[in-house]
Amino acid sequence: MQIPLSVLDLAPIARGESVSSSIAASVALAQRAEQCGYERVWYAEHHNMPRIASSATSVLIAHVGAHTSSIRLGAGGVMLPNHAPLTIAEQFGTLEAMYPGRIDLGLGRAPGSDQPTMYALRRDPTSSDRFPDDVLELQGFLAGESRVPGVQAVPGSGSHVPLYVLGSSMFGAHLAARLGLPYAFASHFAPQALEAAVAAYRREFQPSAQLDAPYVIAGVNVIAADTTSQAQEQHAAMRRALAVGLFAGGQDLSDVEADVLLRRGAGQHVDQMFTYAAVGTPPQVADYLRGFRDLVAADELITAHQAPTTEGRLRSVELTAEALERESVA
Incomplete structure (x- = not known):
């Protein structure tokens, strides 16, 4: 294809349908995308949303992976402030071991939920402030270079699952540029800052072990x-x-x-x-x-x-x- 294309599957639960049928639809969608030559399929972490079935993102990825053979699968994204970095390193390290070379890990800092759901997730309201440090901690676990003395991600250590920073504002653009990571902009639902954020990301980009030049994915x-x-x-x-x-x-x-x-x-x-x-x-x-x-x-x-x-x-x-x-x- 002239333009590299991927799919963001929102795993919708249609009126009158069940979660089971929604998951079956996600499998069918990934299979069709694989047949048609798409690069990857991503699933987003949402909570307490009656019409979205992708809350347990890593579990859904594992299921779809078992029914596809080559297309990349990943999170678009995991809302990292909802989780300990070690837990996500273990989950996606496990996925990488199951489906080598096919797993992506997109990271966002939004809650993916409302205030009562944040409480139910036991999320600290200030946890998003730690997002840059949490990304680095997660990156260390996946690279086998843990920033926490005496703690390794098993599975996960040395898996080098590629990270992507997701964003809909200037914050994500600056962070992705500073860390030398690919940047995925959520212009499919939050379009306002698209051009400014992408320009800032390219202007400020610093090469890293994962990426030597800016890489922009636009929704x-x-x-x-x-x-x-x-x-x-x-x-x-x-x-x-x-x-x-x-x-x-x-x-x-x-x-x-x-x-x-x-x-x-x-x-x-x-x-x-x-x-x-x-x-x-x-x-x-x-x-x-x-x-x-x-x-x-x-x-x-x-x-x-x-x-x-x-x-x-x-x-x-x-x-x-x-x-x-x-x-x-x-």
């Missing part, structure tokens, strides 16, 4: 369908689902009620989150992704396929890859 929403009308219908369903998830207070609203919610202000918020979205037929999506890649000269795009059904997401993954593959051959 983008995708709904690729066989016809424009199908893509627009799926986009409308996505807007409703997101509005309900964010603003309905846990209620399961009808489409009519969700449309009212969108008109009352939720729509503006949803559309701002989805500033970067490729919606349409394969040629339209390919054209959008080329322009988005060029906006920040991204080295790789990680695509969040937002169709409301598993079949729609699988088709979107397939059509997007085929469209870009045709362009690279032409």
